Amino acid sequence: MGTSVIFKNTLIRKIFMSLTGLFIAFFLIIHLLGNFQLLLPYEQAHLQYNWYSHLLSHNIIIEIIAYVLYATLIIHILDALLITLENRKSNGQGLKVDKRGVNSSWFSRNMGILGVIILLFLILHFKDYWYMYKFGNIPVDEKGNKDIFLIVHESFKQGWYVAIYIVAFIALGFHLAHGIWSAFRTLGVYNKWYIKLTKYIGITFAILMSLGFAIIPAIIYLKNL
Amino acid sequence: MNVTLKVWRQKNSKSKGHFETYKLNDLNPDMSFLEMLDVLNEQLIHEDKIPVEFDSDCREGICGQCGLTINGRPNGHHHHTTTCQMHMRHFEDGDTILVEPLRASAFTVIKDLKVDRSAMDRIMQAGGFVSVHTGSAPDANSLPIGKMDAEDAFDSAACIGCGTCIATCKNSSAALFTSAKITQLATLPQGEIEREKRVVAMVDAMDAEGFGSCTNTEACEMECPQEISVTNIARMNFEYNRALLLGKK
Known part of the structure; x- marks a missing residue:
């Protein structure tokens, strides 16, 4: 099969979308579990989180996985863009008056908008933490690890910053609520019982992830009021 | 009942279409949407105007030949129905009803409401x-x-x-x-x-x-x-x- 077929085929495009999406979703679990360390008592969280960040950034295997993840994200975004543009072309001139929205959920139709919100959040997130950690001039803690905890902790004292995070996690929740089971459908799960199961898993996962990620900045903010 | 229709008129696949407004009076609420369009066409013929082209065949909801976008939704505001099974009683007296063809770039408009499927x-x-x-x-x-x-x-x-x-x-x-x-x-x-x-x-x-x-x-x-x-x-x-x-x- 030539590469041209891969990019022209409406089903294969979706397979890329689902596999990359599921991989990113799996990463979210690991990321959330790691971040829960931020909620430990202050002193313990401080040293442990910095130690954890040091561990992640100095392990070759984790580094490789990280680059695979970045590549996955980029494929997910580019594929989404391609699908959206092609679908728009398929829709042609469209309806002059369009009331078709009543037939489906808002978030299933607007995965792109939700995705853009998440992408904007990621840019901010990478700039403030990832870039700072890798290239920024940040202090070290008493164990000699870069004090990323302090930066995170300080940023979550700002109400507007926490608000941006929470909005992004709500968008993430809706993105996952459609994305997870939709990915399974694209992969061909057609048994009625499994369809129900993947819908339950998808929605439960979406709620857990968006709630889990949102309570971390919220709790740190409230603790410091 | 009386309704105002805004119907998509397009001469052929190459021309640009537009909406045209028609007023229909004294309609029987029990007539189907297609029968209402028949009444419109009779009216247009009497006025020496070109009737509106649309597809239909069985008019019993079986064949799938009819199909119009009514008020922004394919086959109107009822779920699981064909256009011929929409009846005028599903609309209010005095309504303005917008009628467009089924839209998709693969569905070329042949004329008015008729598309190439x-x-x-x-x-x-x-x-x-x-x-x-x-x-x-x-x-x-x-x-x-x-x-x-x-x-x-x-x-x-x-x-x-x-x-x-x-x-x-x-x-x-x-x-x-x-x-x-x-x-x-x-x-x-x-x-x-x-x-x-x-x-x-x-x-x-x-x-x-x-x-x-x-x-x-x-x-x-x-x-x-x-x-x-x-x-x-x-x-x-x-x-x-x-x-x-x-x-x-």
């Missing part, structure tokens, strides 16, 4: 059949098929090819239509021989016609007059992925 025929021609020797009818039950499989295949076969799923999809995806036939034949032993070849050929044909990707909004099932399930799309994905993995074409 032959793209769907070409998908069918690519693989929506089984190659068997015809001849005298085989003995009943010579080919055992489980009750549930027979039911599932029949549910998929109920698709009337009206194009509502495509017109209601924000991506103009033909996934529900194409998958219904693929599923029907993949469920039955008769379809087994060409199973992989069929799904690849039909998906290729669907793409060649310029239909979009399915993004699983499930709007198609909500509007489908035959209530064809989106599970068919899942089955099509399974069949396609299976064919890819097996490398058979």
Whole structure:
């Protein structure tokens, strides 16, 4: 099969979308579990989180996985863009008056908008933490690890910053609520019982992830009021 | 009852269309939407104007030939219905009703409300059949098929090819239509021989016609007059992925 077929085929495009999406979703679990360390008592969280960040950034295997993840994200975004543009072309001139929205959920139709919100959040997130950690001039803690905890902790004292995070996690929740089971459908799960199961898993996962990620900045903010 | 109609008028596939407004008075609320359009056309003929072109055949909700976008929704504001099964009693006296053709870039407007849906025929021609020797009818039950499989295949076969799923999809995806036939034949032993070849050929044909990707909004099932399930799309994905993995074409 030539590469041209891969990019022209409406089903294969979706397979890329689902596999990359599921991989990113799996990463979210690991990321959330790691971040829960931020909620430990202050002193313990401080040293442990910095130690954890040091561990992640100095392990070759984790580094490789990280680059695979970045590549996955980029494929997910580019594929989404391609699908959206092609679908728009398929829709042609469209309806002059369009009331078709009543037939489906808002978030299933607007995965792109939700995705853009998440992408904007990621840019901010990478700039403030990832870039700072890798290239920024940040202090070290008493164990000699870069004090990323302090930066995170300080940023979550700002109400507007926490608000941006929470909005992004709500968008993430809706993105996952459609994305997870939709990915399974694209992969061909057609048994009625499994369809129900993947819908339950998808929605439960979406709620857990968006709630889990949102309570971390919220709790740190409230603790410091 | 009285209604104001805003109808899409387009001379041919090349010309730019526009809405034209017509007033209809003293309509019987029990007439179907198509009968109301017949009344409009009679009125236009009396006025020496060109009548509005639209498709229709059985007018019993069976054939799938009619199909209009009414007030921004294919086949109007009722779920699971064809345009001919919309009746004027479903509207209020004095309503303004907007009538457009079914829209998708693969559906070219031929004239007014009439669109060319032959793209769907070409998908069918690519693989929506089984190659068997015809001849005298085989003995009943010579080919055992489980009750549930027979039911599932029949549910998929109920698709009337009206194009509502495509017109209601924000991506103009033909996934529900194409998958219904693929599923029907993949469920039955008769379809087994060409199973992989069929799904690849039909998906290729669907793409060649310029239909979009399915993004699983499930709007198609909500509007489908035959209530064809989106599970068919899942089955099509399974069949396609299976064919890819097996490398058979």
